[in-house]
Amino acid sequence: MRGVVLHAPGDVxxxxxxDPAIIDPTDAIIRISATCVCxxxxxxxxxxxxxxxxxxIGHEYCGIVEEVGAEVTTIRPGQFVIGSxxxxxxxxxxxxxxxxxxxxxxxxxxxxxxxxxxLRVPLADGTLVATPGLPDDELLPSLLTASDVxxxxxxxxxxAGVRPGSTAVVVGDGAVGLLGVLSxxxxxxxxxxxxxxxxxxQKLARVFGATDIVTERGDDGVAQIKELTAGLGADAxxxxxxxxxxxxxxxxxxRPGGGVGIVGLPHGVTVSGRDxxxxxxxxxxxxxxxxxxxxxxxxxxxEGRIDPGQVFDLALPLDRAADGYAAMDSRRAVKALLRP
Amino acid sequence: MRGVVLHAPGDVxxxxxxDPAIIDPTDAIIRISATCVCxxxxxxxxxxxxxxxxxxIGHEYCGIVEEVGAEVTTIRPGQFVIGSxxxxxxxxxxxxxxxxxxxxxxxxxxxxxxxxxxLRVPLADGTLVATPGLPDDELLPSLLTASDVxxxxxxxxxxAGVRPGSTAVVVGDGAVGLLGVLSxxxxxxxxxxxxxxxxxxQKLARVFGATDIVTERGDDGVAQIKELTAGLGADAxxxxxxxxxxxxxxxxxxRPGGGVGIVGLPHGVTVSGRDxxxxxxxxxxxxxxxxxxxxxxxxxxxEGRIDPGQVFDLALPLDRAADGYAAMDSRRAVKALLRP
Numbered sequence: 001m002r003g004v005v006l007h008a009p010g011d012v013x014x015x016x017x018x019d020p021a022i023i024d025p026t027d028a029i030i031r032i033s034a035t036c037v038c039x040x041x042x043x044x045x046x047x048x049x050x051x052x053x054x055x056x057i058g059h060e061y062c063g064i065v066e067e068v069g070a071e072v073t074t075i076r077p078g079q080f081v082i083g084s085x086x087x088x089x090x091x092x093x094x095x096x097x098x099x100x101x102x103x104x105x106x107x108x109x110x111x112x113x114x115x116x117x118x119l120r121v122p123l124a125d126g127t128l129v130a131t132p133g134l135p136d137d138e139l140l141p142s143l144l145t146a147s148d149v150x151x152x153x154x155x156x157x158x159x160a161g162v163r164p165g166s167t168a169v170v171v172g173d174g175a176v177g178l179l180g181v182l183s184x185x186x187x188x189x190x191x192x193x194x195x196x197x198x199x200x201x202q203k204l205a206r207v208f209g210a211t212d213i214v215t216e217r218g219d220d221g222v223a224q225i226k227e228l229t230a231g232l233g234a235d236a237x238x239x240x241x242x243x244x245x246x247x248x249x250x251x252x253x254x255r256p257g258g259g260v261g262i263v264g265l266p267h268g269v270t271v272s273g274r275d276x277x278x279x280x281x282x283x284x285x286x287x288x289x290x291x292x293x294x295x296x297x298x299x300x301x302x303e304g305r306i307d308p309g310q311v312f313d314l315a316l317p318l319d320r321a322a323d324g325y326a327a328m329d330s331r332r333a334v335k336a337l338l339r340p
Numbered sequence: 341m342r343g344v345v346l347h348a349p350g351d352v353x354x355x356x357x358x359d360p361a362i363i364d365p366t367d368a369i370i371r372i373s374a375t376c377v378c379x380x381x382x383x384x385x386x387x388x389x390x391x392x393x394x395x396x397i398g399h400e401y402c403g404i405v406e407e408v409g410a411e412v413t414t415i416r417p418g419q420f421v422i423g424s425x426x427x428x429x430x431x432x433x434x435x436x437x438x439x440x441x442x443x444x445x446x447x448x449x450x451x452x453x454x455x456x457x458x459l460r461v462p463l464a465d466g467t468l469v470a471t472p473g474l475p476d477d478e479l480l481p482s483l484l485t486a487s488d489v490x491x492x493x494x495x496x497x498x499x500a501g502v503r504p505g506s507t508a509v510v511v512g513d514g515a516v517g518l519l520g521v522l523s524x525x526x527x528x529x530x531x532x533x534x535x536x537x538x539x540x541x542q543k544l545a546r547v548f549g550a551t552d553i554v555t556e557r558g559d560d561g562v563a564q565i566k567e568l569t570a571g572l573g574a575d576a577x578x579x580x581x582x583x584x585x586x587x588x589x590x591x592x593x594x595r596p597g598g599g600v601g602i603v604g605l606p607h608g609v610t611v612s613g614r615d616x617x618x619x620x621x622x623x624x625x626x627x628x629x630x631x632x633x634x635x636x637x638x639x640x641x642x643e644g645r646i647d648p649g650q651v652f653d654l655a656l657p658l659d660r661a662a663d664g665y666a667a668m669d670s671r672r673a674v675k676a677l678l679r680p
Contacts, residue, residue, distance in 0.1 A: 093570070094595070099597045102596035102620050230433070232433055244613075256439040256626075257439045257442075265614070265617060268613075269613025271616065272611075273602075273606030273609025273611055276602075276606075276626075277605060277626050280625075280627070281626075282622060283622070284621075286618060
């Protein structure tokens with residue numbers, strides 16, 4: 001089959017790879033209908049995470065089950081399925097508590113490289129969720145977002161504590177931040193302030209439900225947020241970047257008793273215990289337990305109540321994956337969808 | 341009047357001070373019935389917080405209202421009252437949200453030095469809570485704890501997310517930690533594990549409801565907690581110390597999806613964003629909004645349902661305040677009560 005392989009920073013190639021095969025009796029093999037490039041793939045692409053050997057890449061996927069192992073009982077060949085980047089048994093205490101990304105038997109699905117024609121998914125029964133039927137082609141982008149970027153934005157909103165009537169701030173206008181806006185809206189936030197400097201992203205944020213845009217950063221950004229919230233700060237802040245600056249921005253944007261949801265893997269972030277303490281702000285988050293939200297997200301998409309697929313502003317055949325990486329790296333594209 | 345004055349590290353004196361007087365029309369003057377030495381006073385006593393000029397000290401108090409300002413409407417002379425170390429209007433949005441220690445008009449009551457015969461309390465209506473009548477003498481120690489140390493332990497349990505059936509860990513066996521145990525029990529925790537190496541404190545922890553004691557620290561401490569919690573970690577961890585070691589101990593003792601409540605002012609604590617993120621643990625807390633809990637705590641004490649006053653293992657006349665500081669500094673006493 002064909003699959004994307006990262007050879008070195010900036011060096012993305014689509015090459016022939018061995019077809020995936022069942023290894024464990026709990027595996028499934030999926031024929032990929034759509035996959036995409038994640039902001040976190042850029043950490044590898046940019047060499048911030050060193051790449052030693054040529055590495056299959058990609059961890060967002062949806063598609064049709066081709067084969068299942070002998071112990072798979074709920075997932076069947078022919079079903080259209082979506083799964084998270086973390087394979088989980090969905091039965092251990094951490095899974096039952098809703099933290100499938102801390103599953104006692106978790107495996108990183110992306111190790112197999114989801115930007116490909118086919119993918120092996122471990123722990124298929126606990127990881128994959130089937131749609132009610134085979135989806136129309138135009139639903140594919142939205143369904144694909146549920147695999148990671150929508151589930152992650154949704155978790156940001158949940159972890160931040162968005163409730164009906166909340167005032168929310170979204171730090172970050174990447175795909176996760178934009179879908180954080182959509183999620184905050186779905187969870188009932190009345191006012192949603194997005195910190196963004198890019199006109200096209202501001203526009204999409206408004207489509208997804210943003211009510212206010214703040215272009216300032218740092219002290220000025222905090223002052224703007226305070227001005228928009230009667231001097232109080234926001235009830236819930238979605239931190240969708242993962243840098244020291246963005247974390248500080250988020251912490252300072254929340255009101256005492258408010259919450260910050262962190263979903264971007266922190267790079268070089270150290271938090272002052274004293275700042276955290278004096279802020280009276282609750283911090284929660286981590287690797288999104290996407291599996292927790294998949295049934296609900298699939299239902300919302302299937303019924304046409306949300307259209308998160310709009311986050312893809314570039315769609316390419318898999319063979320042009322390198323163009324998708326380059327476009328996202330230079331911020332010409334928010335998110336690139338790839339069709340095998 | 342007589343009052344405690346800290347002159348320099350280790351130099352605590354009881355001296356003549358001017359009687360407090362009404363300054364603002366929202367003030368009250370209280371005749372102190374009982375006061376005490378707080379673990380946080382030791383930061384000053386030990387010179388960790390530098391003392392420039394002789395400083396009246398103490399911020400825990402209960403007593404009888406002597407005089408009120410012209411704008412005080414709910415508090416009356418003759419009432420027995422308890423207040424927090426933070427004066428709050430109890431009407432601003434932060435107060436209404438339950439974060440009175442972030443009140444828009446907050447003042448530090450301790451600036452007046454509560455270890456004295458009398459004390460000026462600003463914002464009396466929003467700060468003080470009257471008991472149903474004049475208390476018997478034996479209730480004084482318990483009522484005094486509500487002023488800070490019990491309210492702070494209670495907030496640790498609330499911020500950590502203790503619920504009926506929870507497994508809780510308490511890091512720290514000082515007065516706050518011990519009353520954190522009592523609080524976790526009251527909030528319904530079924531299993532309460534205390535990290536303590538001091539036999540007398542372990543004993544009191546058991547009186548307050550601890551079910552297990554862990555004497556190990558660091559990796560061994562975490563291993564013990566995991567062993568006691570089926571490998572999972574605790575639902576709720578009360579961090580009642582405020583050092584880097586205690587914070588790390590707390591974070592590593594909680595299960596994914598669990599919470600850490602921080603109530604000890606952090607000294608030199610920096611938190612790795614990545615550790616926090618990967619832990620899946622929620623962190624909340626800060627300066628305890630004691631005022632939120634005062635009515636409930638007073639009721640529990642008044643009805644004899646809790647006896648937090650046992651945390652005082654030393655009671656001295658005010659004139660011997662220096663002995664109280666020395667006993668706590670050397671950990672010979674958990675907490676010293678002072679009677680003017």
